[in-house]
Each structure stands twice: as C-alpha cells, then as structure tokens.
Amino acid sequence: MLTELACKNASCPSDKKRARFSDGGNLYLEVASNDSKRWFWKYTVGGKEKRLAIGSYPAVKLKEARAARDEARKVLQTGADPTQRRRLDKAKVRATAVTTYEKVAREFHALKQREWSDAHSTKWLRLQESNLFPWIGGLPLGEITANVLLEPLRRVEGKGLNETAVSLRQYAGQVFRYGIATGRCEDDPATKLRGALGAVIVKNMAAVLDPRKAGDLMRAIDDYRGLPATREALLLSALLFQRPGNIRAMEWSWVDFDGSQVVIPAASMKRTKQAKLNGEPHLVPLAPQAVASLRRMKVLTGRGRYVFPSLLTGERPMSDNTVNTALRRMGFDNTEMTAHGFRAMARTIMVDQLRVNPEVIEEQLAHGKSGPLGTAYNRTQLKEQRREMMVLWANYLDQLRLSKPMTS
Structure with missing residues (x-):
C-alpha cells in the first residue's frame, strides 16, 4: 500500500522509461523518466485487460485516486466499461455546453x-x-x-x-x-x-376605401399649399401605390422617362436577402399623370440623388413622416388615411369599381407570390396589363377629383 510520502518520493530509475508503484486493488502510480506521475486503475472487461487513467499526481492525491478507483469499480460491477462510460460522460458534458x-x-x-x-x-x-x-x-x-x-x-x-x-x-x-x-x-x-397567450388583434393601416372619399382626398392633394415636393409625393403615392419607403426614397437613377416607368432595384424592395441579391427589379409603369409629376420634380431636385430629398441634406431622402403629416394637415386623421393606406385604397377601389384582375394589382403591389410557381412566375407576362391598369387608375383618380365633393 502506498502512502502520500511514498507517492511524493517515487521516482523512475535512470535505466527505465517508467516505473509502477502499486497501491492495491489494481490501482498504481506510474512515474515516467521525466518525473511526471499518473494514476491508473487496471481492470478486465470482456476477457480483455484495460486500464483507466485517473489523473496526475500531485493534482490527484492518493485518497482521491482511491475514491476514483472505487467509483470505477462500481461502474464495472454494473457490466459497463468504465473507460467507455467516462468517454460518454465527457461527450455529454461537451454536448450540454452547446445545447443551451x-x-x-x-x-x-x-x-x-x-x-x-x-x-x-x-x-x-x-x-x-x-x-x-x-x-x-x-x-x-x-x-x-x-x-x-x-x-x-x-x-x-x-x-x-x-x-x-x-x-x-x-x-x-x-x-x-x-x-x-x-x-x-x-x-x-x-x-x-399555442393559445396560451392573448391573441394579437391586427389593426389594418387606415385607408380611404370609398370612391367619394377618395375624390375628396385627391382634391385635397390638388389644393395642397405646403411644399411642392410634399404635394408631388402625395400625388405619386396615390398614382403609383408603392410602399411609402419606395416613394420617399425614390432615386432619379430609377426613373426611366423614355420607357415611362420606374425601375426599383431588387435590393431596395421588401424581400428576403436572397431575393434582394438575386431577384429581378420591380417595374412600375407610369401613367402620363405620373410622368408629369416626376418632370415637375426633375426641375426641383433633378441634380441630386433623390427625387424627394430631405430638407436638411440632399444626402438623405424625405422623412418617413412627411406624407402622414401632410395628410393630417389636409384633415385626414390617422383613423382615416395613412401613407401606407394608398396601397389599400388602390387595391380595393380598382377591384370593386374598375373590375381589375386582382392578380395584376398584386403584381404591381409587389406582393410575394404563393403557391407552386412562387417567385419563379414570369412577371413580364403581366407587364402590358399593369401598364394599362396604371393608366386606367390615374384617369379614374382624375374623374374622382373632378366629381362632386361629399357633403358632410
């Protein structure tokens, strides 16, 4: 049997690579020629002799080595291999570290x-x-x-x-x-x-959906006495019904006067990162009314990057609150109309009043396609239909603007 002093003084003869000092119960201390000392327990499983490394001395004292041997013996008595069990335990520890x-x-x-x-x-x-x-x-x-x-x-x-x-x-x-x-x-x-949390009540963006009220809105835009750029932003929001961010951040490089269209790069659209990187640009055909609006803006801001630059610096686009603030000044509160509401207004009125095919409107709204075709659907198949729709919508808005105002 070993003692703590014997472990401390144990050394390897100069003519050997290692020496073993037995403690009993198949536990021994192995001392290498470089004076490193390690504990091992020798056991037999399945008729094969094996050994279990317990640790280095003096980090693991004699008493601790004996306790580890006794624990390993208990594992062996259950029919398991102590070495395999240790590997499994270490694997579980490693797994736990990456399974939080x-x-x-x-x-x-x-x-x-x-x-x-x-x-x-x-x-x-x-x-x-x-x-x-x-x-x-x-x-x-x-x-x-x-x-x-x-x-x-x-x-x-x-x-x-x-x-x-x-x-x-x-x-x-x-x-x-x-x-x-x-x-x-x-x-x-x-x-x-599911069902354990309170349901989310989705509140749609306020939008003018009645044609007569839409006529009031178009007249209010026509009579707007604020900044000319704000008026044109309001008008193009109605004519193009694109997302507010794409209206206010529109760049002159997107505007194709010869082709009567705005070409919004895929990276500027509301899409997944993959679609932003590899998707096709979104084409917005321009009715004559929209072309006229953009030509008026060309005189004002055509030398800069943005169609609607910030008043503070031309390096940034118009504030995202500008259109909503203008709507409030015109008498449309946030329960009646919002910048985003122009999209709902166009979709609802065109389907209900003009009988436009909803699929054509959805393409122009740039809503993602569902179903087996998905984004692989060839958008160019609806290009002419969308161009006709945009002219029809612009002319209809003119008719509403010129119609008799609603009585309060």
Missing part, C-alpha cells in the same frame, strides 16, 4: 442570417437577447418545458407587448425545431403554448 438555448439560438441565427433580411435578422436576435436569453438562455434545450418557456413570455405580455410575446413564441419554436433536427432535443414546447 442561447447557444443553439445563436447558431440557428447565424445559419439563417444569410437568407433573412437585415431588419428581420436584427429584430430576431434583439428580442431573444432582451427577453429570452436572460431567463432560459443557460438551460439545455431538453430541460425547457412549456411552463418554463411560458414564464418569460408572460413577462413580455404583462408589459402590454402582446404581439412581441407571440413573435417570441414563434422564434423559440424555430430554435427548438432546429434543435430537434440537429439532435439537441426531442421536443418543441413552443407548439404546446
């Missing part, structure tokens, strides 16, 4: 970041970091139950951020499904929370 919710979420985010838009990618991670990582980020995926996940979601909901809570449940579900696919967990507790 935060680590898997960040891994998933890094994977999807290549295809998500920058805005969605930033929002997805920011909401996780603010609301989920502090509470469940350090927990292994497999230990997170529906009740555990519900707690931080309830905290968000309790702040009146119901829509955020619902989004976070969806984001968490993405992480768990990725965890299942990569072998880090076997269950998605987020799916069990």
Whole structure:
C-alpha cells in the first residue's frame, strides 16, 4: 500500500522509461523518466485487460485516486466499461455546453442570417437577447418545458407587448425545431403554448376605401399649399401605390422617362436577402399623370440623388413622416388615411369599381407570390396589363377629383 510520502518520493530509475508503484486493488502510480506521475486503475472487461487513467499526481492525491478507483469499480460491477462510460460522460458534458438555448439560438441565427433580411435578422436576435436569453438562455434545450418557456413570455405580455410575446413564441419554436433536427432535443414546447397567450388583434393601416372619399382626398392633394415636393409625393403615392419607403426614397437613377416607368432595384424592395441579391427589379409603369409629376420634380431636385430629398441634406431622402403629416394637415386623421393606406385604397377601389384582375394589382403591389410557381412566375407576362391598369387608375383618380365633393 502506498502512502502520500511514498507517492511524493517515487521516482523512475535512470535505466527505465517508467516505473509502477502499486497501491492495491489494481490501482498504481506510474512515474515516467521525466518525473511526471499518473494514476491508473487496471481492470478486465470482456476477457480483455484495460486500464483507466485517473489523473496526475500531485493534482490527484492518493485518497482521491482511491475514491476514483472505487467509483470505477462500481461502474464495472454494473457490466459497463468504465473507460467507455467516462468517454460518454465527457461527450455529454461537451454536448450540454452547446445545447443551451442561447447557444443553439445563436447558431440557428447565424445559419439563417444569410437568407433573412437585415431588419428581420436584427429584430430576431434583439428580442431573444432582451427577453429570452436572460431567463432560459443557460438551460439545455431538453430541460425547457412549456411552463418554463411560458414564464418569460408572460413577462413580455404583462408589459402590454402582446404581439412581441407571440413573435417570441414563434422564434423559440424555430430554435427548438432546429434543435430537434440537429439532435439537441426531442421536443418543441413552443407548439404546446399555442393559445396560451392573448391573441394579437391586427389593426389594418387606415385607408380611404370609398370612391367619394377618395375624390375628396385627391382634391385635397390638388389644393395642397405646403411644399411642392410634399404635394408631388402625395400625388405619386396615390398614382403609383408603392410602399411609402419606395416613394420617399425614390432615386432619379430609377426613373426611366423614355420607357415611362420606374425601375426599383431588387435590393431596395421588401424581400428576403436572397431575393434582394438575386431577384429581378420591380417595374412600375407610369401613367402620363405620373410622368408629369416626376418632370415637375426633375426641375426641383433633378441634380441630386433623390427625387424627394430631405430638407436638411440632399444626402438623405424625405422623412418617413412627411406624407402622414401632410395628410393630417389636409384633415385626414390617422383613423382615416395613412401613407401606407394608398396601397389599400388602390387595391380595393380598382377591384370593386374598375373590375381589375386582382392578380395584376398584386403584381404591381409587389406582393410575394404563393403557391407552386412562387417567385419563379414570369412577371413580364403581366407587364402590358399593369401598364394599362396604371393608366386606367390615374384617369379614374382624375374623374374622382373632378366629381362632386361629399357633403358632410
């Protein structure tokens, strides 16, 4: 039997590479020629002699080595191989280190970041970091139950951020499904929370949908006495019904007067990152009224980058509040009309009053296609129909503008 002093004084003869000092129970201290000392336990499994490395001396003292031997012996008595069990335990520790919710979420985010838009990618991670990582980020995926996940979601909901809570449940579900696919967990507790949070009441953007009220709006635009650029921005919002961001950030390089169209680059459209990089530009045919509006703006801002530059600096486009503020000055409050409402106005009135094919309008609205054709659908097939529609819509708005005003 060894003693602590014997372990301390043990050395390897100069004529040998190593020497072994037995403690009993097949535990021994092996001393190498460079004076390094290591503990080993010798055992037999399946008729084959093996040895288990216990640690280095003096980091592992004699008493600790004996305790490790006794634990290994217990494992052997169950019929398991202590060496294999240790490897399995180490693998579990390594796996646990990369199966926490935060680590898997960040891994998933890094994977999807290549295809998500920058805005969605930033929002997805920011909401996780603010609301989920502090509470469940350090927990292994497999230990997170529906009740555990519900707690931080309830905290968000309790702040009146119901829509955020619902989004976070969806984001968490993405992480768990990725965890299942990569072998880090076997269950998605987020799916069990469907219905556990308050429903999100979606409020549509206010929009003028009645033709007579649309006539009032067009007359108000015609009579607008504010800045000329703001008036033209209002008019083009009605004529083109593109997203407000594409109107206010329109660049002169997009405007093709010869072709009577605006060509919005794919990178400037509301699309996935993949579609922004590889997608086709969005074509907006121009009716004569829209061409006339842009020619008026060409005189004002044609030497700069933007059709509607900021008043403070021409290096930036018009503020995103400009059109909405102008609508308020014209007497349309935020329950009646918004900059985004021009899109709904055009779609609704054209279908109801002009009987335009909704598919043609959807193409012009640049709404993503669903179904088997998806984005592979050839948009040029509807180019002429869209051009005819834009002329029809511009002429109809003129008719509404010239019609009899609504009586209050």
